[in-house]
Amino acid sequence: MIDAAEARHTEVDGAVNAIPTTCFDRARARAGSVSPDSVLAGLPVTIKDLTEVAGVRTTFGSPIFADHVPESSDILVERLEANGALIIGKTNTPEFGAGGNTFNPVFGMTRNPWDTRMSAAGSSGGAAVSLATGTSWLAHGSDFGGSLRTPAGFNSVVGLRPSPGRVPFSNRLPWDPLSVQGPMARSVADLALFLDALTGFDPRDPLSLPAPDQAFVDAVASANRNPPKRIAWSPDLGFAVVDPVIAAACAEAAAGLAAFGADVVEASPDLTDAADTFQTLRARRMVNLHSEKLKSHRDLIKDDLIWNIEKGLALSLEEVAQAEAQRTAIHARMAAFFQDYDLLLCPVMQVLPYPVEQLWVDEIAGQKLDTYIDWISITFAISITACPALSLPCGFSEDGLPIGLQIVGPPRGEAQVLAAAALLEDMLGISGKLPIEPNVTHV
Secondary structure: HHHHHHHHHHHHHHHHHHOEEEHHHHHHHHHHOOOOOOOOOEEEEEEEOOOOOOOOOOOOOOOHHHOOOOOOOOOHHHHHHHOOEEEEEEEEOHHHHHHOOOEEEOOOOOOOOHHHHHEEOOOOOHHHHHHHHOOEEEEEEEEOOEEEEEHHHHHHHEOOOOOOOOOEEEEEEOOOOOEEEEEEOHHHHHHHHHHHHOOOOOOOOOOOOOOOOOOOOHHHHHHHHHOOOOOOOOOOOOOOOOOOHHHHHHHHHHHHHHHHHOEEEOOOOOOOOOHHHHHHHHHHHHHHHHHHHHHHHHOOOOHHHHHHHHHHHHOOHHHHHHHHHHHHHHHHHHHOOOOOOHHHHHHEEOOOOOOOOOOOOOEEEEEEEEOHHHHHHHHHHHHHHHOOOEEEEEEEEOOEEEEEEEEOOOOOHHHHHHHHHHHHHHOOOOOHOOOOOOOOOOO
């Protein structure tokens, strides 16, 4: 499998730039010690270039760390390797993961394999593209405001933002449930297997959770036995601007759950203040993570990131306190919403894949957007709720560009989300279209 992955990387990665740093020899050196009884039993896996792997160049997409080679691995990587993963490379990401288009000054841009003129989204763009093109079977991603879900939608793969603490990782700063790590794959069953390998308590992560009693692969295998009964469908979560083509495709996919006996009704939770709350909490996090870099390396940081750090530095204590109070109220309203519904379905993307040279989306359906992250508000509003959310391929535009559906579950409801996704995936039949050859005919 390592040989196959390396051959495929040589064949296709030049067209898409998904895995700029490879470590196939490191994987081969570790292959002999993998237990055949482990969860992954030697499956090749890629790691996003925001997460450290011992002895492998890890740049965070920043020229500040262009030559950084860590001596030790993130606890997430330690867990994966203990569970039989073989790390074959680091996937491309925006600078420090900031932004929804995967490009950086170290490795350049990652292209969408469905049309290489287009963005792969971000910040887990390299991970999504490695899956779509068949370079990796399983790919690690991370998600703050949609960094895992949006590229999954843009590239027609599956990605899960788990509940906070479901997947432990190192150096959680701040101790904030907005930032999570999660699995990406070409099918829901593969995704569940990968989540089982990532899950479990680790005392080094203050938010980490114990593994559930039932394996996630078993939840997927038994999906037909207990399908969801009452589904809420929302085309826009009550506030987001969504391309009508995307809304229509997602509505059709959501209605498909009625075939399993579900009552699908249009309804949305009250996400009042979610956008403002997220913007404030994100800016505060930028200060935690990057304010010292701004002082010492301002000339090496991109303008959008500088703006976001300075926005955080300008926040008052009152503004931060208000955002925390709003987050608490949003979480309470979401918990109440799931007393009436098993799942919430909505689009996972507000626009179709756009030209890769475009830094970010500044207009949707004629409506101007203010900041470089407004175009992913339909995902970052869900991040505020602390609920698990999955991106599932659900269709294509007339031009053959992917469209993704977002399936949101109650707090810590990954099993319900995965089971429903498996039912829809089987009905839609899209996962069998992967992997693809990169479409470079228009470049």
